[in-house]
Amino acid sequence: MDSTTSDPPAAPPLAETPLRGTASDGLKIVVVGGFGVGKTTMVGSVSEIRPLSTEELMTRAGEGIDEAGAVPEKTTTTVAFDFGRITLNDRQVLYLFGAPGQQRFWFLWDQLFSGSLGAVVLVDTRRIEDSWYAIDRLEHHRMPFVVAVNRFAERGPSLAKVRAALDLDGHVPLIECDARLRESSKTVLIELVHHLTRLHDLPAGEDAR
Amino acid sequence: MSARRHEQEDPDRYFTITGGRRDASLDLVALVVAEIGPLPGMSSEQVRILRLCRDTPVAVVELSAHLALPVSVVRILLRDMLADGRITVRHPVSAPEPEQLPDLETLKQVLVGLHNL
Numbered sequence: 428m429d430s431t432t433s434d435p436p437a438a439p440p441l442a443e444t445p446l447r448g449t450a451s452d453g454l455k456i457v458v459v460g461g462f463g464v465g466k467t468t469m470v471g472s473v474s475e476i477r478p479l480s481t482e483e484l485m486t487r488a489g490e491g492i493d494e495a496g497a498v499p500e501k502t503t504t505t506v507a508f509d510f511g512r513i514t515l516n517d518r519q520v521l522y523l524f525g526a527p528g529q530q531r532f533w534f535l536w537d538q539l540f541s542g543s544l545g546a547v548v549l550v551d552t553r554r555i556e557d558s559w560y561a562i563d564r565l566e567h568h569r570m571p572f573v574v575a576v577n578r579f580a581e582r583g584p585s586l587a588k589v590r591a592a593l594d595l596d597g598h599v600p601l602i603e604c605d606a607r608l609r610e611s612s613k614t615v616l617i618e619l620v621h622h623l624t625r626l627h628d629l630p631a632g633e634d635a636r
Numbered sequence: 637m638s639a640r641r642h643e644q645e646d647p648d649r650y651f652t653i654t655g656g657r658r659d660a661s662l663d664l665v666a667l668v669v670a671e672i673g674p675l676p677g678m679s680s681e682q683v684r685i686l687r688l689c690r691d692t693p694v695a696v697v698e699l700s701a702h703l704a705l706p707v708s709v710v711r712i713l714l715r716d717m718l719a720d721g722r723i724t725v726r727h728p729v730s731a732p733e734p735e736q737l738p739d740l741e742t743l744k745q746v747l748v749g750l751h752n753l
Contacts, residue, residue, distance in 0.1 A: 445692040446667070451726040453665025453695055454746065473753060479701035484708050505706055510697055515749025519730065522665045522695065538707075542663060542731030544738045544746065569735045613753050620747045626737055 444476050449517045457539050459528045460549035461557025465577045466525030467509045469606035474511025482507050528561035545619050546572040552583045555592045573600040573622050575615045662711045667693035667726040
């Protein structure tokens with residue numbers, strides 16, 4: 428699957444970590460990125476449950492273009508996505524979704540982004556171009572986001588070079604992270620919340636998303 | 637992982653479970669609570685749903701993962717169970733409207749929750 432580490436996260440399965448009985452308000456944040464960039468790893472590093480994988484049906488009719496379209500006799504297929512969760516308080520629980528960033532999965536995005544607080548774009552600097560489509564779609568959806576560079580190696584292009592390569596607006600936060608580490612992934616999520624808070628302060632009409 | 641299991645399954649089976657209907661009104665993170673216990677005559681999927689959310693709420697997407705059924709299939713099952721009063725649903729209340737920012741109180745709560753991780 429889409430994991431960049433060999434060690435599975437240590438979070439317990441659902442049965443051992445049920446939601447609180449008082450939980451009533453589900454929230455969402457979506458982590459998008461290319462295949463193998465570490466989305467599941469990031470979700471797992473902060474999740475209170477072991478990341479779960481599920482699927483959604485993808486049909487040709489009314490759902491646009493997909494690879495399934497190349498197989499005439501098969502009109503329904505499925506696409507997998509991962510998620511984890513963080514209990515915020517007695518009432519609220521935050522779900523983190525790892526969403527494939529490739530174009531053929533755009534139909535899934537509508538569902539994941541619906542009601543989402545914001546998004547994290549996870550970038551592998553060896554394949555920066557994998558992030559272009561995701562960023563383009565986020566801007567199109569007017570979904571606020573931060574960009575996190577998952578550092579696989581000590582050396583890599585500077586953040587300034589990454590920003591230029593992504594053609595990223597100056598106001599969009601761009602940070603480094605190590606998706607395997609809880610503290611690092613947590614920092615990325617906190618940066619997203621700070622970004623969302625700052626966007627509130629922009630004068631009307633100056634929406635810089 | 638479970639995806640492979642799904643891929644081998646015949647979409648026709650989902651058609652059988654759902655009667656071919658679609659429903660997108662239940663959010664992925666809507667929380668489901670069982671209101672009754674399993675009864676004779678219920679489908680095995682309904683029984684499993686009622687058992688999973690018997691004691692505490694379970695999100696639609698978590699039910700989907702544990703039943704190894706696509707989200708849209710689970711939604712159809714839940715809609716029927718909701719209509720029959722077998723479950724209740726706690727819909728998200730803090731989710732921002734399309735193209736709107738989350739409200740500041742929600743952001744504050746998320747920040748506190750993240751810091752407590």
